[in-house]
Amino acid sequence: MGNVDTSIAAASALLSGAAALAAWRASRQANEAATKANETAAAVARIEQERWHRELTPQLRIKLQAESQEVLYVRFDGPAKLGELHIELRIQDDFDGSRPPHLVGALTSEQVAEVIWGPYRFRPGIDDADAQGRVVPPFPLLPGGRTRLAVDPSPRPSWYEGTDGEQRWRDRYRTSPVRLWAVCTTPDHTPWELAFAVPRDGGWALGGA
Numbered sequence: 001m002g003n004v005d006t007s008i009a010a011a012s013a014l015l016s017g018a019a020a021l022a023a024w025r026a027s028r029q030a031n032e033a034a035t036k037a038n039e040t041a042a043a044v045a046r047i048e049q050e051r052w053h054r055e056l057t058p059q060l061r062i063k064l065q066a067e068s069q070e071v072l073y074v075r076f077d078g079p080a081k082l083g084e085l086h087i088e089l090r091i092q093d094d095f096d097g098s099r100p101p102h103l104v105g106a107l108t109s110e111q112v113a114e115v116i117w118g119p120y121r122f123r124p125g126i127d128d129a130d131a132q133g134r135v136v137p138p139f140p141l142l143p144g145g146r147t148r149l150a151v152d153p154s155p156r157p158s159w160y161e162g163t164d165g166e167q168r169w170r171d172r173y174r175t176s177p178v179r180l181w182a183v184c185t186t187p188d189h190t191p192w193e194l195a196f197a198v199p200r201d202g203g204w205a206l207g208g209a
Helices: 002-055 109-113 165-172
Strands: 060-066 070-076 085-091 120-122 135-141 146-153 178-185 192-198
Touching (some): 060 192, 085 120, 135 146
Antiparallel strands (some): 070 146, 085 135, 085 178, 120 146, 178 192
């Protein structure tokens, strides 16, 4: 009789263990399924957020216009739902890489950084531009609004020497566009970064991400 009781107890324990294992496996599968569902939902939400962010990309336009002195006009066309936009503008150098190709090895990185490698700079001290004329700090624009920023021809580097140094520097960028980088911010949105190549013929340039 004792052997029978022992067998029954062993079988009962085995069944209990199997049931516990099955319950654990079911729980794990349920957790894995829930985790996967959460990851999928998060991925879908992220894709939707990125799509919404792209659709709200500011329609920003910039043009160079000659008046008594050259100015850059900045126009914010929308979307209106963005409300007030804050725009920081930075002059971009007109070459690829960290050094001008024709001067590799001839200049230090500090000398390269001191030069505005392009036709124009912001007028230092005007519109809160920095001393080099490279950056204008964020300024506000409402949808449909525009403003203008003072610019000057970029100063020639010191090694453009001789009586024709100034002319050689001007000739280098005679037909080059004004390359700009705009960072646009507004509350509750990730900033947009837009690149511009503003033509010299007075046409409007539309920024691209």
